[in-house]
Amino acid sequence: MKRIAVCPGSFDPIHNGHLDIVERCRPLFDGVVVAVLQNEGKAPLFSVEERVAMIEELVAPWDDVRVESFSGLLVHYMDEIGARIVVRGLRAVSDFEYEFQMAMMNRHLGPRVETVFMTPREEFSFLSSRLVKEAFSLGGDIRGLVPDLVLERLDRRINGER
Numbered sequence: 001m002k003r004i005a006v007c008p009g010s011f012d013p014i015h016n017g018h019l020d021i022v023e024r025c026r027p028l029f030d031g032v033v034v035a036v037l038q039n040e041g042k043a044p045l046f047s048v049e050e051r052v053a054m055i056e057e058l059v060a061p062w063d064d065v066r067v068e069s070f071s072g073l074l075v076h077y078m079d080e081i082g083a084r085i086v087v088r089g090l091r092a093v094s095d096f097e098y099e100f101q102m103a104m105m106n107r108h109l110g111p112r113v114e115t116v117f118m119t120p121r122e123e124f125s126f127l128s129s130r131l132v133k134e135a136f137s138l139g140g141d142i143r144g145l146v147p148d149l150v151l152e153r154l155d156r157r158i159n160g161e162r
Protein backbone atom coordinates (compact mmCIF):
# COMPACT_ATOMS: atom_id res chain seq x y z
CA MET A 1 0.00 0.00 0.00
CA LYS A 2 1.27 3.43 -0.91
CA ARG A 3 2.02 5.92 1.83
CA ILE A 4 0.20 9.08 0.89
CA ALA A 5 0.63 12.25 2.94
CA VAL A 6 -2.32 14.61 2.98
CA CYS A 7 -1.51 18.25 3.70
CA PRO A 8 -4.85 19.87 4.48
CA GLY A 9 -5.47 23.58 4.89
CA SER A 10 -7.14 26.72 3.66
CA PHE A 11 -4.14 27.92 1.62
CA ASP A 12 -5.71 31.35 1.16
CA PRO A 13 -3.23 31.87 -0.42
CA ILE A 14 -0.40 29.33 -0.38
CA HIS A 15 2.93 30.75 0.82
CA ASN A 16 6.51 29.54 1.05
CA GLY A 17 6.00 27.99 4.52
CA HIS A 18 3.31 25.71 3.07
CA LEU A 19 5.46 24.85 0.06
CA ASP A 20 8.41 24.10 2.31
CA ILE A 21 6.35 21.50 4.19
CA VAL A 22 5.09 19.91 0.95
CA GLU A 23 8.66 19.71 -0.33
CA ARG A 24 9.83 18.13 2.93
CA CYS A 25 7.11 15.45 2.62
CA ARG A 26 8.22 14.33 -0.83
CA PRO A 27 11.23 12.16 0.08
CA LEU A 28 9.34 10.63 3.02
CA PHE A 29 6.14 9.50 1.30
CA ASP A 30 5.14 7.84 -1.97
CA GLY A 31 2.85 10.74 -2.80
CA VAL A 32 1.55 14.00 -1.39
CA VAL A 33 -1.96 15.41 -1.67
CA VAL A 34 -2.44 19.10 -0.99
CA ALA A 35 -6.07 19.17 0.17
CA VAL A 36 -7.71 22.58 -0.02
CA LEU A 37 -10.59 23.05 2.38
CA GLN A 38 -13.76 24.55 0.92
CA ASN A 39 -14.43 27.08 3.64
CA GLU A 40 -16.57 29.74 2.04
CA GLY A 41 -17.85 30.54 5.54
CA LYS A 42 -14.43 32.05 6.33
CA ALA A 43 -14.91 34.61 3.49
CA PRO A 44 -11.68 33.67 1.73
CA LEU A 45 -9.82 36.10 -0.52
CA PHE A 46 -9.51 33.44 -3.23
CA SER A 47 -12.17 30.92 -4.19
CA VAL A 48 -11.34 27.28 -3.70
CA GLU A 49 -10.97 26.88 -7.48
CA GLU A 50 -8.50 29.78 -7.59
CA ARG A 51 -6.52 28.36 -4.67
CA VAL A 52 -6.37 24.90 -6.25
CA ALA A 53 -5.32 26.37 -9.62
CA MET A 54 -2.52 28.42 -8.04
CA ILE A 55 -1.15 25.44 -6.12
CA GLU A 56 -1.42 23.20 -9.18
CA GLU A 57 0.75 25.61 -11.14
CA LEU A 58 3.32 25.70 -8.35
CA VAL A 59 3.58 21.95 -7.84
CA ALA A 60 3.42 21.11 -11.55
CA PRO A 61 7.12 20.08 -11.66
CA TRP A 62 6.52 17.51 -8.90
CA ASP A 63 4.66 14.53 -10.34
CA ASP A 64 4.28 12.92 -6.91
CA VAL A 65 2.17 15.85 -5.66
CA ARG A 66 -1.48 16.41 -6.52
CA VAL A 67 -3.96 19.05 -5.48
CA GLU A 68 -7.60 18.45 -4.57
CA SER A 69 -10.33 20.25 -2.72
CA PHE A 70 -12.51 18.78 -0.02
CA SER A 71 -15.37 19.79 2.22
CA GLY A 72 -16.72 18.28 5.37
CA LEU A 73 -14.70 16.08 7.68
CA LEU A 74 -11.05 15.52 6.84
CA VAL A 75 -11.24 11.90 8.01
CA HIS A 76 -14.12 11.20 5.59
CA TYR A 77 -12.15 12.69 2.74
CA MET A 78 -9.11 10.62 3.74
CA ASP A 79 -11.21 7.44 3.73
CA GLU A 80 -12.48 8.33 0.26
CA ILE A 81 -8.98 8.62 -1.16
CA GLY A 82 -7.56 5.75 0.92
CA ALA A 83 -5.00 7.85 2.82
CA ARG A 84 -4.04 7.54 6.49
CA ILE A 85 -1.41 10.18 7.14
CA VAL A 86 -2.16 13.84 7.77
CA VAL A 87 0.81 16.18 7.77
CA ARG A 88 0.45 19.51 9.53
CA GLY A 89 3.04 22.22 9.84
CA LEU A 90 4.00 23.49 13.26
CA ARG A 91 5.40 26.98 13.24
CA ALA A 92 5.71 27.74 16.92
CA VAL A 93 4.59 26.54 20.31
CA SER A 94 1.51 28.73 19.84
CA ASP A 95 0.28 26.39 17.08
CA PHE A 96 0.60 23.38 19.34
CA GLU A 97 -2.58 23.57 21.38
CA TYR A 98 -4.90 23.91 18.40
CA GLU A 99 -3.05 21.29 16.39
CA PHE A 100 -3.04 18.89 19.33
CA GLN A 101 -6.82 19.27 19.71
CA MET A 102 -7.36 18.75 15.99
CA ALA A 103 -5.16 15.65 15.95
CA MET A 104 -7.03 14.16 18.93
CA MET A 105 -10.41 14.95 17.41
CA ASN A 106 -9.39 13.42 14.11
CA ARG A 107 -8.14 10.33 15.93
CA HIS A 108 -11.49 10.08 17.68
CA LEU A 109 -13.41 10.49 14.42
CA GLY A 110 -11.15 8.31 12.30
CA PRO A 111 -8.88 6.01 14.33
CA ARG A 112 -7.02 4.90 11.19
CA VAL A 113 -5.68 8.39 10.64
CA GLU A 114 -2.33 9.44 12.10
CA THR A 115 -1.23 13.06 12.29
CA VAL A 116 2.42 13.88 11.68
CA PHE A 117 3.88 17.29 12.47
CA MET A 118 6.68 18.91 10.56
CA THR A 119 8.52 22.18 11.01
CA PRO A 120 9.39 24.56 8.18
CA ARG A 121 12.64 26.32 7.48
CA GLU A 122 13.28 28.90 10.15
CA GLU A 123 12.82 31.87 7.84
CA PHE A 124 9.26 30.77 7.06
CA SER A 125 8.29 29.93 10.62
CA PHE A 126 6.55 33.27 11.21
CA LEU A 127 4.49 33.13 8.02
CA SER A 128 0.74 32.78 7.84
CA SER A 129 -1.70 33.43 5.01
CA ARG A 130 -3.42 36.04 7.15
CA LEU A 131 -0.18 37.99 7.75
CA VAL A 132 0.82 37.72 4.10
CA LYS A 133 -2.51 39.27 3.05
CA GLU A 134 -2.35 41.92 5.76
CA ALA A 135 1.24 42.97 5.01
CA PHE A 136 0.63 43.04 1.27
CA SER A 137 -2.58 45.05 1.48
CA LEU A 138 -0.74 47.66 3.58
CA GLY A 139 1.93 47.98 0.91
CA GLY A 140 4.54 45.71 2.50
CA ASP A 141 7.21 43.96 0.46
CA ILE A 142 6.47 40.24 0.73
CA ARG A 143 8.80 39.05 -2.04
CA GLY A 144 10.57 35.87 -0.97
CA LEU A 145 7.71 34.90 1.34
CA VAL A 146 5.30 33.84 -1.39
CA PRO A 147 6.00 32.55 -4.91
CA ASP A 148 5.93 35.25 -7.65
CA LEU A 149 2.74 33.76 -9.03
CA VAL A 150 0.96 34.30 -5.71
CA LEU A 151 2.32 37.83 -5.49
CA GLU A 152 0.85 38.56 -8.92
CA ARG A 153 -2.58 37.12 -8.00
CA LEU A 154 -2.58 39.04 -4.71
CA ASP A 155 -1.76 42.23 -6.56
CA ARG A 156 -4.61 41.67 -9.03
CA ARG A 157 -7.10 40.76 -6.32
CA ILE A 158 -6.19 43.49 -3.84
CA ASN A 159 -5.08 46.33 -6.10
CA GLY A 160 -7.18 45.42 -9.16
CA GLU A 161 -6.20 45.84 -12.81
CA ARG A 162 -4.15 49.02 -13.29
Ligand code: ADP
Residues within 6 Å of the ligand: 008, 009, 010, 011, 012, 017, 018, 021, 087, 088, 089, 090, 091, 095, 119, 120, 124, 125, 126, 127, 128, 129
Ligand atom coordinates in the same frame (compact mmCIF):
# COMPACT_ATOMS: atom_id res chain seq x y z
P1 ADP B 1 -5.67 26.18 8.36
O1 ADP B 1 -6.74 27.10 7.89
O2 ADP B 1 -6.08 24.74 8.47
O3 ADP B 1 -4.85 26.63 9.52
P2 ADP B 1 -3.54 26.98 6.62
O4 ADP B 1 -3.76 27.15 5.18
O5 ADP B 1 -3.32 28.19 7.45
O6 ADP B 1 -4.73 26.11 7.12
O7 ADP B 1 -2.35 25.99 6.89
C1 ADP B 1 -2.30 24.71 6.32
C2 ADP B 1 -1.19 23.91 6.97
O8 ADP B 1 0.04 24.55 6.79
C3 ADP B 1 -1.33 23.74 8.48
O9 ADP B 1 -0.81 22.50 8.82
C4 ADP B 1 -0.48 24.83 9.03
O10 ADP B 1 -0.02 24.54 10.33
C5 ADP B 1 0.65 24.82 8.04
N1 ADP B 1 1.35 26.08 7.97
C6 ADP B 1 0.84 27.31 7.85
N2 ADP B 1 1.81 28.23 7.82
C7 ADP B 1 2.97 27.56 7.92
C8 ADP B 1 4.35 27.95 7.96
N3 ADP B 1 4.73 29.21 7.91
N4 ADP B 1 5.25 26.98 8.05
C9 ADP B 1 4.88 25.69 8.14
N5 ADP B 1 3.62 25.25 8.11
C10 ADP B 1 2.67 26.17 8.01
